[in-house]
Amino acid sequence: MFKRYLITSWLLAVTSTAWALAPAPGFKVKTTLGDVITYELAGKDIEINSMDSDFKYEDLTQKEMDNLKSLVKAKQEYGKMFGFADWKATGQKLIEKNGERIVLIQGNYKDAQKKTVNFIEVYWANPAKAGQYLITSDTLSLKMDNFSDYLK
Amino acid sequence: MRIFLALVILLNSFAVVAGPAVSSSAPEETFSYDPRVDEFYENPEPQVEASAVDCKMNAADIKSKRGPASAPACTTPAQLMAVNVSNTDFSRICQRMVAQDPGCQRIKPEKRMSCSGKRENMILSSANLLPKVGQCLKGLLWDSMVDLGKFILDIIKFLVKAQVNSLVGMVRFLTDSTYREQTIAAANNAANQGSRLGMSFLRSSGAYFAREYPRNLLRHPFNPMLAVGETLLNPLMKFITESVESIANYYIPQYQCMNGTAKLYTICKVIGDFVMPPAFMFAFLKNGVNGLRALAATAKVASIRRRFGAVNEISDVLRAARRVEAPRISVAPVRRLPAPHTPARPPVVHPPGHPARIHPPRPRPVAELPAAPLRRQSPDDLIEVARSHRAENAAEDVANGVDDIAPAATPSPVSAEAAVAPAATTAVVESADAVAETLMRQPEFREVLGGLAGTEKAQAAHALEQLSKGGASPGITVDLYRKLEPQIASEVARAPSGSVDHWAQLGRYIQKEKAAGKTDQAIQRKIEDAFQCR
Incomplete structure (x- = not known):
């Protein structure tokens, strides 16, 4: 009986994680602050922050993505207040394949020392799950087309 | 089974909380400080409360008809401080109030609220916010930086939910409780709170903050408050101070009758007694003073209440001693307050003709523990100056009396440095x-x-x-x-x-x-x- 329970739990765990986007193998948890988990890749200047999300699969549409443009100014104001000044988006894209939708935004901002930090924001959802991630690097130039190198 | 265990371990590893491990090379730091924040402080929105109208009318009555002695409203210093009246009206109402309010009467004149202007009774002027309040908050938050980080993430969520999208609005949200309550209420009542993707887009600001915050903490090992960034620093400190002030106001009846300097002193003393519980700040953020009331039943606040009780009892003992005897009571700084109150010795009865200025046996209502060692020592000469100055201050404080506030107790090692003494600092x-x-x-x-x-x-x-x-x-x-x-x-x-x-x-x-x-x-x-x- 207990063995069957264990197998069931295992199957559930495996299937549920297999369906969610997660940092690529090699990324390890570095810090946790509230609901934000920061992962790092040893020896590489790259970090992934994952946090809880409220959006759903049906929210990831071209129209919703276009609406984000009206919030860029607000995002920049948040940036000034919370330590990521001069936030700029240099590109965005919606990908839909295999029952998943992904909104990608790439760009850069200035940290407290005025150093440029490159980022990709990833909003991912399938009909059952959703997640949002922030990939950042001080030195690597991140391209949104390569986001799947970091999130699998 | 081995595969299962390996998977369980792998899955659990996602929940592991790891410590920060960031390189500590710290190049020169500069802040992007938005001038609009200063503009906001220079031109804050006027706060008008319900009682303001009454007070204004009565102030007019005073002027035109009945004179200062008959001013019927604005009966408490808190009310008076909350309303908008001219300086002249403020002075008139204030003078009458100070003369009549029992709480005000318990405070020494030099600590009592100033009737020459409202500003002198406020601690939150831009001039003293950073150097003075910041100094005592630094000790408070020394080991609460993780909690502070989480709290800032909560603030971001609140701001997004309340659709506060401008820098000035954010500053106002933190510094103006009326505006905060209004925006939170409006957001709760709003039928449409904006698109879910849009809100997630703004809420991702928390991810940026979580990335930068640990790095900034490492750059400011001796002043961790600076890790929040300079733009957020002032409004956040104002918010924290306001919440601490509210708790002081909630528990110390005479607080509102103190002038700005005495309030600041009291706050720093009170802060020394407990580490700010994040739950308190969060409750205050959400519901203001009502949040305090809701928290009143919790164990943490019960413990704070007991400590305030002890503070008041100790003050009573000191006051009793002063009534009996001379102004020069020399009491060393108290380092830690035990919860139970030890009754004072009965006053000494002097024989007739006994000189009035002989000191009574010193009341020792609490155990005096040796001062905690400095975490980082100052250079010798500074320490020497600090020692002598501290001794002077301690005697002066008790003799002059903050009246109702006993010397600060010391929290855990957190603020050992501050604990050695605000006076030393x-x-x-x-x-x-x-x-x-x-x-x-x-x-x-x-x-x-x-x-x-x-x-x-x-x-x-x-x-x-x-x-x-x-x-x-x-x-x-x-x-x-x-x-x-x-x-x-x-x-x-x-x-x-x-x-x-x-x-x-x-x-x-x-x-x-x-x-x-x-x-x-x-x-x-x-x-x-x-x-x-x-």
Whole structure:
């Protein structure tokens, strides 16, 4: 009986994680602050922050993505207040394949020392799950087309 | 089964909380400070409360008909401070109130609210916010930086939910409780709170903050509050101070009748007694003073209430002693308040003809513990100044009486430095003020000293002064200070007693080398090699 329970739990765990986007193998948890988990890749200047999300699969549409443009100014104001000044988006894209939708935004901002930090924001959802991630690097130039190198 | 266990371990590893492991190389720091924040402070939105109308009408009555003695409303200092009245009206109502309010009567005149103007009774002027409140909040938050980080993430969520999308709005949200309540209520009632993707897009600001915050903490090991960034620093401190002030106001009936300086002093004393519970700040953020009431039943607040009780009882004992006897009661600073109250000894009855100024047996309502050691020692001369100044202050405080607030108790090791004494800190600050003032004229030194306060500023000013006595350029002096400071601080911490003044030694060394015709760069290289910090 207990063995069957264990197998069931295992199957559930495996299937549920297999369906969610997660940092690529090699990324390890570095810090946790509230609901934000920061992962790092040893020896590489790259970090992934994952946090809880409220959006759903049906929210990831071209129209919703276009609406984000009206919030860029607000995002920049948040940036000034919370330590990521001069936030700029240099590109965005919606990908839909295999029952998943992904909104990608790439760009850069200035940290407290005025150093440029490159980022990709990833909003991912399938009909059952959703997640949002922030990939950042001080030195690597991140391209949104390569986001799947970091999130699998 | 092995595969299963391996998977379980793998899955669990996602929940592991790891400590920060960021490189601590700290290049020069600059802040992007938005001038609109200052504009906001200079032109805050006027706060009009319901009672304002009554008070204004009564103030007019006073003027036109009945005169100051008959002013019927604004019966409490809190009410008066909350309303908008002209300075003249404020003075009239205030004078009457101070004369009649029993709470006000219990406060010494020099600590009592000033009737010459409202501003003097407020602690939150931009002039004292950073240097004074920041100094006492620093100790408070020393080991709560993770909680503070989480709290800021909560603030971001609140701001997004309340659709506060401008910098000025965010500052106002933190600094103006009326606006905060209105926006939160409006957001709760709004049928459509905006698109879910849009809200997630803004809420991702929390991810950026979570990335930068640990890095900034490592850059400010001695002043972790600065890790929140300069734009957020002032409004956040104002919010925290407001919440601490509210708790003081909630538990100390006389608080509102104090002038600004006495309020500040009280707050710093009160802060010393407990580490700010994040739950309290969050409750205050959400529901203001009502949040406090909701929290009143919790264990944490119950413990705070007991401590306030102890503070008041101790004050009563001291007051009783003062009533019986002379103004020169010498009581050493109390370091820790035990919860239970120890009754005072009965007053000594002097025989007739006994001189009035003989001291009674000193009331010892609480155990006096030795002062906690400094986490980082100041240079010897500063400590000496601090010691004597502290002794003077302690006697003066009790004799003059904050009246109702006993000396601060000491929280855990968190604020050991602050615990050695606010007075000690004050002394160091004061003794180094002139030095810092002079040094600040140089932009290079201003950059170092501008972000510091209190003991750290004093220590930095001392170090820079000693180094610059050698005659090297300010740029090299600052560079050397930044590179050597961690090593010298740890050396001083390792051997605090009787330790030499390393900075003075270095200054003398530079002077000698300069006299021998060495260039600044050569001297710098030599020192850096010696300290292995190049």
